[in-house]
Amino acid sequence: MQEKKLEYVYLQQLKLLFMPLHFKPYLNAKAAYKGGKSLDQIETKAEKIFKLSSNENPLGSSPKAIEALKKHIDTLNIYPDNSDERLRAALSTFYEGRLQDSQFITTNSGVANLELIVQGFMDEDSECIYSNPAFGPYFEFPAKFGARAINVPLTGDNFDLDVDGILNAVNQKTRIVFITSPNNPTGTYISKQDVDRLVEGLPDHVVLVYDEVYYQYADAKDYVRALPYVLNGKNVIGVNSFSKAYGLAGLRIGYSYSTKEISEYLRKIRRPFMINMLSLEAAMAALGDDDFIKKTVALIHKEKNYVYHELDKMDVKYWKTQANFFLVKPKLTPLEFEAEMIKYGVMVRPVAGFGAPECIRVTLGTREANETFLSAYSKIRNKVLL
Ligand SMILES: Cc1ncc(COP(=O)(O)O)c(C=O)c1O
Structure with missing residues (x-):
């Protein structure tokens, strides 16, 4: 009996010797996002x-941000704000108090914000919807969690959002719908009427991730941001970046805003000390650089x-x-x-x-x-x- 037991333990240990590394199988499916050439x-x-x-x-970059960087370059030995409270307060002021500090989620880039949202809402048994031509992370990040990304393409020569197609593709597994306006790479936008129809048509278990990182450039009369929907308490997240109009792409800093419920949830899984001190200072200064x-x-x-x-x-x-x-x-x-x-x-x-x-x-x-x-x-x- 004792001998049998020993044999069993020995076999188990032998098995351990030949176990391969555990690569998640679905990670082979998609390559990581490839940026443009440097x-x-x-x-x-x-x-x-x-x-x-x-x-x-x-x-170039916001001169006020550069000034802030110069001012803080000598304190690199000090940890940045862990809680990003000052940046969130500055964002609340920037939005004229219409959003509270607690409604912001700051990250070390817009892309990192998208990743955090996917991490927060998607798992192996879930789906998201996006519309090609689209920014790659909407389908690449879900793949990292073994989730499925369903493409409901933009339609016609004007690259219109297929609102009905998206609503028809929603099912019990759907967690996120990604939209982008102005859209990368088409430069086109989604009219207020279409965003209204989408927001109204989505069931409560779906989050609408509205990527608006180019919003400063939009001048169409019927362009609308994510803000009015968030203020109305809808399950909408507005994703933003300091890389574009503020000219801080090299610093890697971004943020999103949503309902209190969604943002407080996402902040729970956000990595502490995620944003370096120089980026925090530069972003706060840039917000005041009209x-x-x-x-x-x-x-x-x-x-x-x-x-x-x-x-x-x-x-x-x-x-x-x-x-x-x-x-x-x-x-x-x-x-x-x-x-x-x-x-x-x-x-x-x-x-x-x-x-x-x-x-x-x-x-x-x-x-x-x-x-x-x-x-x-x-x-x-x-x-x-x-
Ligand atoms: C549509 C869209 N969303 C998000 C981002 C992310 O910007 P960043 O990670 O530089 O903040 C980009 C950058 O190219 C973009 O085009």
Whole structure:
């Protein structure tokens, strides 16, 4: 009897020796989000490179944020605020007290906010809905939790949201519906009427994640943010970032706001000390930098009209934008077009990974950058009759 027992223990230990690492099987399904190329990955003979591939601010960063960074650079030995209370209070002031401090969830980027939301609401047996062409994390993050992401594509030449299609795709397993307005990579937006219809039609067990990181650039009369829905107590989360209009992409800081119930829940799973001290200080200062936002938005609006005018003259297929970038459909394949553009020192972004396999996304830049893009477009077009 004793011998049998020993044999059993020995076999168990032997088994342990041959156990493989436990890779979650569903993680093989999707690769991690791939950002655009960085400047040091580019080889070109052009004298100057214009990076129009990552929707960054062509005017740099908020000067008030830079001032704050300089002021705090000597205190790196001190831990940042654990609770992010000061940033949440600054956000509440920025929203003129309409949202309370407790309604904000701050994270070290907009993407990290999306990840936290997915972590909070999705598991192996759940589903989310998104609409291609779309920002990759909406379908890549759920895959990390073994969840299913259902694509209900945008429809027609204007990339309209298929509200009925989304409502029909909702079932008991649905946890999140992602929408983006202005949308990356199309630059198009969702009308208030459509957002109203979606919010009204979604059942109570579904959270609407409304990604509005480009909201500062939107000027359509019927554009609406997530804010009125959150104020009405709907299960809506408005996702924001300091990477775009504030020009702080390199610092990695973002936030979202929602009902008290949802935000307090998400803060429970948020990693403590998530945001570094410099990012916290820069973000708080940036929130008070209206001038910089006004300057940035004015530049983008002026430049988009200039670029439309020039593209019309060349009879190019492009989409009008509510963001700081626009989508074009060149006659070359996107990868060939990207390579041709690099020869002239212009970085653009093929967006096959976003569900637009024939298109290129171009960030609006300074007049010099846009002129270089347009002149390169004209030369490539003449060469290959785009
Ligand atoms: C639609 C959309 N949402 C969220 C983000 C995340 O921004 P970040 O992680 O830089 O804050 C981006 C960035 O490109 C975006 O385009």
